Ligand SMILES: Cc1cc2nc3c(=O)[nH]c(=O)nc-3n(C[C@H](O)[C@H](O)[C@H](O)COP(=O)(O)OP(=O)(O)OC[C@H]3O[C@@H](n4cnc5c(N)ncnc54)[C@H](O)[C@@H]3O)c2cc1C
Ligand code: FES
């Protein structure tokens with residue numbers, strides 16, 4: 001029996017500084033978090049790897065969820081299971097992350113998939129990255145020469161392409177704690193519940209005061225580019241106005257379609273996806289309102 | 297396994313790892329690109345570890361690594377270095393059935409059985425954390441275990457029965473007394 005297995009070497013670093021040194025000296029290294037995305041791509045021949053840099057030993061330093069001084073910091077090597085078992089997602093403001101957990105793949109993938117890898121995958125169907133967009137999150141990049149923070153809205157460049165330089169690793173994602181009268185929601189729509197990719201994914205954050213939309217951020221799996229993005233014009237349209245059925249109807253019919261370009265593929269047509277985007281955004285906003293008002 | 301051209305023999309040097317599988321220590325030489333699945337199944341002979349899809353989608357290859365359910369098709373063998381692995385072979389002592397296996401037989405859930413090693417370990421991972429799961433919790437815990445024969449509804453019954461056996465202190469049963 002001949003099976004074609006892609007062959008590659010693995011560099012196992014001792015710690016963060018060893019990993020950064022190796023990256024600065026060698027051009028052939030591809031960082032790997034959990035490998036739930038990368039190993040599949042290597043095996044199917046989409047990514048050619050000479051040497052994989054196994055970041056798992058960095059979990060000693062980069063697996064954590066911290067809430068200090070009004071900022072939530074999540075280490076890049078925190079697994080999705082760890083995020084989903086944390087107290088963070090029990091906070092009603094971050095109920096959108098709990099929504100992500102309910103639909104994120106399967107228990108055994110959640111045990112290996114990392115938060116940093118979800119951002120690094122730069123894929124339209126990166127659920128956590130999408131929620132970080134609506135939480136106005138930042139990605140911390142570390143290299144031998146120092147660190148920099150990039151707003152996640154500026155992090156993606158294309159499908160599986162990000163602004164990360166070769167010698168950098170994603171060390172952390174973070175966001176500012178949101179105000180008390182706010183919440184989030186995430187909806188992934190598919191024919192099945194478990195193990196779903198989603199025809200359309202939407203994430204939203206909203207702050208309401210006296211039924212006025214003080215602030216709102218909305219992101220979809222795609223609005224034209226092959227990575228998740230915010231719908232800035234729709235957000236601007238909603239901001240500062242009173243939350244009502246009529247307002248949402250206007251946003252969905254007159255504003256959203258102008259800034260969203262959907263694709264047709266074997267899974268769904270562009271027309272269907274646009275229609276679904278409207279329906280799901282309405283549901284997400286209603287869900288957030290009910291969450292702020294004490295409902296589920 | 298693939299045929300490696302002679303000139304590449306040195307390009308991917310062997311790495312020696314230690315693994316504790318089902319309570320026994322092993323030293324194995326592995327290639328950097330080999331998966332935990334390859335090592336367990338083809339090098340150590342634990343054929344209860346099945347390869348279905350090889351890409352994290354079917355759950356046939358799952359094992360417990362340091363107590364956590366992982367897809368052995370997406371874990372490189374070098375990453376498993378030093379860890380404790382449980383495969384279906386190590387679930388019960390020789391000649392005995394584990395309560396989970398007994399419950400699956402009692403509920404007539406077994407059809408072809410290909411998915412079973414994975415299903416059994418996924419149930420074990422669930423019951424280790426949660427001795428009395430609800431239907432919803434069972435569905436989530438087994439959401440990654442694809443069963444071509446479609447025994448899904450019986451899995452739910454079986455998990456409840458297994459949980460009951462374990463709560464009653466009946467963890468192992470004689471293989472000879474099992475129905476099926
Ligand atoms: C069966 C299956 C189901 C899935 N379901 C979902 C789902 O429901 N939702 C979802 O969002 N995703 C899903 N995924 C995709 C994948 O599991 C997630 O994107 C996951 O979060 C990736 O994390 P990882 O640590 O495994 O990434 P890896 O595979 O290790 O890496 C992904 C990419 O990011 C880079 N990278 C990873 N970590 C770092 C780092 N610290 N620094 C720099 N670069 C880094 C890698 O080089 C690679 O390009 C699924 C995958 C599979 C196989
Ligand atoms: S073979 Fe590993 S999940 Fe299918």
Ligand code: FES
Pocket residue numbers: 405406407408409410411412442443444445446447
């Ligand atoms: S019993 Fe046949 S695949 Fe599950």
